[in-house]
Amino acid sequence: MAKKGLLIVISGPSGAGKGTICKQLLAEESQLRYSISATTRPPRKGETNGKDYIFLDEEQFMKMRDRGEFLEWAEVYGNFYGTPKKNVEEQLNQGYDVILEIDIQGALQIKRKFPEGVFIFIVPPSLEELESRITKRGTDSQEVIARRLNSAAKELEYVCEYDYVVVNDEVDKAVQRVKAIITAEKCRPHRREINIQ
Numbered sequence: 001m002a003k004k005g006l007l008i009v010i011s012g013p014s015g016a017g018k019g020t021i022c023k024q025l026l027a028e029e030s031q032l033r034y035s036i037s038a039t040t041r042p043p044r045k046g047e048t049n050g051k052d053y054i055f056l057d058e059e060q061f062m063k064m065r066d067r068g069e070f071l072e073w074a075e076v077y078g079n080f081y082g083t084p085k086k087n088v089e090e091q092l093n094q095g096y097d098v099i100l101e102i103d104i105q106g107a108l109q110i111k112r113k114f115p116e117g118v119f120i121f122i123v124p125p126s127l128e129e130l131e132s133r134i135t136k137r138g139t140d141s142q143e144v145i146a147r148r149l150n151s152a153a154k155e156l157e158y159v160c161e162y163d164y165v166v167v168n169d170e171v172d173k174a175v176q177r178v179k180a181i182i183t184a185e186k187c188r189p190h191r192r193e194i195n196i197q
Contacts, residue, residue, distance in 0.1 A: 005031070006097040006185060007088070007114055010178075011107045012122035013152035015134040017168040018101050021122060024175045025099065029182075033096045035088050038064065041079035054084070071113065074105035077147065081106065097182065104158050111161070118185050120178060121162040125169040127152065 012018050026034055038054040040061050049055045056064070061080045065073055073082035083100055091098045100110070107119060124130040130152055134145050159165050164181050168174040185191065 003095050005033075005092040005095050006182065006191075007092060007110075007117040008032075008097060008099045008182065009107050009110055009117050009119045010099060010101050010122060011104050011119075011155075011158075011162070012168075013124070013130060013155050014148045015130045015152070016122045016124050017171060017174065018122050020171055021166075021168065021174050021178060022099055022101050024171060025178060028175070029097075029179070031095075031097050033091045033098050035083055035091075035098050035100045037081050037083055037100075037102065038070070039079055039081045041077075041081075071100075072102065072106035072109035074103055074109075076103050076105070077144070083110075104155055104161075108158075108161060118164075118181065119162040120164045120166055120181060121159050122166050122168050122174070123156065123159070125167055 010018050010022060022034060026032055036050070036052070036054055038056050038061060040056055040058050041053075043049065043053070043055055047053065058080065061073075061082065064070060064084070065080075065082065069085055070082035071085045071088060073080060075081075081103065083102060083106065088098050088100070100106075102110070110117060111119060127149065131145070131149055134148055166174050166177045166181075
């Protein structure tokens, strides 16, 4: 039987680079799987249903929520987001490490249910850099950008709820830091079977 995988939860302010870091980790680590979140927000340009998100209408989302099919769910900027439970549990039981890229509300829900998870908070080098990244995306109105920046300052107050904080000053360096965290976590005594004869 495969050893149970590691649940890795990544959060941080919008524009911190969570998605970029996760994509690079997935490209480099064959034992890592990504949990696709469900959302009621409309797809952004270039996003694909079932690959980037599972896009649902609000009624579909609420039915799944009421049936207990989410590990966590939250309302963020007027849209609902949730992590479907079934796929995550299947992957972990097959021995794969599963990475969740979710907001703070969801991460704290998961921490209560899966305290053995690894919780990593990604931060930008500065709020000025964060504003620049969000603006360069070109997907949000000025009002939404202002709201995201306001939220970022509040979200940074939750850093101490996480096991690790990674500054995303350069993507390659941030990815290496996350890899080092995963390696260190797998070396913890309670995660290893030691058979020394």
